[in-house]
Amino acid sequence: MLGFGHGRLIATVLAATALGLFGFANTGFGAALVGESRRVELGQKAPAGIDAMKALYRRPATIPFPRENAYTPEKFSLGKKLYFDTRLSVTSAQSCASCHSPGFGWGDGLAVGVGHGMAKLGRRSPTIVNAAWGAVFMWDGRLANLEEQALGPIQAAGEMNMPLEQLMARLESIPEYKPLFAVAFPKEGMKATTLAAAIATYERTVVSERAPFDAWIEGNEKAISEEAKRGFAVFNTKAMCATCHEGWNFTNDGFQDVGLPSADIGRGEFLPNVIKMKHAFKTPGLREIARRGPFMHDGSLATLEAVIEHYDRGGVDRPSRSDLMKPLGLTSQEKTDLVVFLNTLTSNLSPTAVPTLPR
Numbered sequence: 001m002l003g004f005g006h007g008r009l010i011a012t013v014l015a016a017t018a019l020g021l022f023g024f025a026n027t028g029f030g031a032a033l034v035g036e037s038r039r040v041e042l043g044q045k046a047p048a049g050i051d052a053m054k055a056l057y058r059r060p061a062t063i064p065f066p067r068e069n070a071y072t073p074e075k076f077s078l079g080k081k082l083y084f085d086t087r088l089s090v091t092s093a094q095s096c097a098s099c100h101s102p103g104f105g106w107g108d109g110l111a112v113g114v115g116h117g118m119a120k121l122g123r124r125s126p127t128i129v130n131a132a133w134g135a136v137f138m139w140d141g142r143l144a145n146l147e148e149q150a151l152g153p154i155q156a157a158g159e160m161n162m163p164l165e166q167l168m169a170r171l172e173s174i175p176e177y178k179p180l181f182a183v184a185f186p187k188e189g190m191k192a193t194t195l196a197a198a199i200a201t202y203e204r205t206v207v208s209e210r211a212p213f214d215a216w217i218e219g220n221e222k223a224i225s226e227e228a229k230r231g232f233a234v235f236n237t238k239a240m241c242a243t244c245h246e247g248w249n250f251t252n253d254g255f256q257d258v259g260l261p262s263a264d265i266g267r268g269e270f271l272p273n274v275i276k277m278k279h280a281f282k283t284p285g286l287r288e289i290a291r292r293g294p295f296m297h298d299g300s301l302a303t304l305e306a307v308i309e310h311y312d313r314g315g316v317d318r319p320s321r322s323d324l325m326k327p328l329g330l331t332s333q334e335k336t337d338l339v340v341f342l343n344t345l346t347s348n349l350s351p352t353a354v355p356t357l358p359r
C-alpha cells in the first residue's frame with residue numbers, strides 16, 4: 001500500500017483505468033480533471049469480462065499510514081479517546097463522533113451538520129470511513145490530510161467552537177491525558193499538533209467492515225443475489241457509475257458536478273477559471289452507504305432510490321456538469337438492481353474492526 005500515502009498525489013492523470021477498461025473513452029472525463037490531482041493505480045492491465053471487473057474491487061489487506069505519522073498502538077488509544085471526548089468542544093457537548101458517529105456509518109444521518117448552539121452547517125457531515133485512503137479532504141477538497149483536518153472542527157465557531165489555547169489548558173487540567181500523550185509522543189508531549197496526529201491515527205483505523213460484496217468478490221457466488229450481480233454490471237457499464245466511483249472504496253477522489261440544483265459552487269471556489277469545477281464536489285466512497293443517508297453534499301436526496309433517479313435523469317444541464325451526466329435510460333429493473341447492489345456494500349456490523357495494523 002506504499003503508493004497510497006498522503007502527499008504522493010500524481011498530478012492530473014486521466015481516468016485511464018476505468019475508461020480504458022470499460023470502454024468509456026471519449027467521455028470527456030479528462031476535462032473534468034483539469035487542475036486536479038488524484039491518485040492512480042498504475043500497472044493495471046485491461047482484461048475483459050466480469051472477473052476482470054471484480055478484480056478491481058478487492059479489499060486491501062493493510063491500512064496505509066503516512067511516514068510522518070506512523071501507526072503506534074499508543075497514538076491509536078489516545079486518538080480514540082480524543083475522538084469520542086466531548087470536552088474537546090467549548091460547551092463539552094460535542095465530540096467528533098457527534099457528527100461522525102459509528103451508528104450512522106460514521107456520518108450523522110442528517111441532511112446538514114448541526115454544530116455549536118444547534119447551528120446548521122452548510123454541508124452534510126461526510127463519513128470518515130476509509131479516510132486512510134483519502135487523497136484530499138472535505139467536500140471541496142480544501143484540506144490535504146487528516147492531521148491538518150482535525151484541528152479545523154475543534155476551532156470552528158459553528159462546530160465545536162473551542163480556541164486551541166483554551167483546549168490545551170483544559171486537557172492539561174484533565175489528569176488522565178498527560179501520561180497518554182507522554183507515551184504516545186515521548187519527544188513532543190501534549191500539544192495541538194500531537195493531538196491532531198493522534199486523532200488522525202485513530203481515524204485511519206476506521207475501515208469499513210467486510211460486506212457481502214467482498215465475499216462475492218473473493219469467490220463466494222452465494223454471497224449476493226442475482227439482482228445485485230446484475231446491478232454491479234449496470235454500475236460498471238451502462239450507468240457509468242464506476243468511472244467516478246472506482247476501486248474497492250468506490251471513489252476516484254476527483255471532483256465532479258453531478259448536476260444537483262444546490263447553489264454551493266464547491267471546488268469552484270478554489271478553481272474559479274476551470275468551468276468543470278463549478279458545483280464540483282469530491283466523489284464520496286460508497287462503502288457502508290446504506291447507513292449514510294440522506295445523500296450528497298447537501299443531503300438533498302433521502303434514499304438510494306432517489307439517488308438512482310437523479311442519475312437516470314442526469315441532473316441540471318449546465319456547462320460545469322460532468323460530461324458523464326446525461327439521461328441514462330435505465331429500465332425499472334436496472335434501477336432496482338443498482339439499489340440492491342449498493343446495499344451489498346454495507347457490512348452487517350458496525351465498521352470498527354481494524355484489519356491489519358503495521359507493527
Ligand code: HEC
Binds near residue numbers: 083098100137140
Ligand atoms: C458539528 C458537526 C461536526 C463536528 C463536531 C465535526 N465534524 Fe467533521 N465534518 C463535518 C462537516 C459538515 C464536514 C464537511 C464540511 C465541508 O466539506 O465543507 C466534515 C468533514 C470532516 C472530514 C473530511 C471527510 C472527507 O472525506 O473529506 C473529516 C476527516 C472530519 N470531518 C473529521 C472530524 C474530526 C476528527 C472531528 C473532531 C475533531 C470532527 N470532524 C468534528 C461536521 C462535523
Ligand code: HEC
Binds near residue numbers: 304311
Ligand atoms: C461524474 C462522476 C460520477 C458519476 C458518473 C456517478 N457519481 Fe455518484 N457521486 C459523484 C459525486 C461527485 C458525488 C457527490 C455529489 C455532490 O454531493 O454534489 C456522488 C454521490 C453519490 C452518492 C451519495 C454518496 C454520499 O455519501 O452522499 C451515491 C450513493 C452515488 N453517488 C452513487 C452513484 C451511482 C449509483 C452512480 C451511477 C448510476 C453514480 N453515483 C455515478 C460522482 C459521480
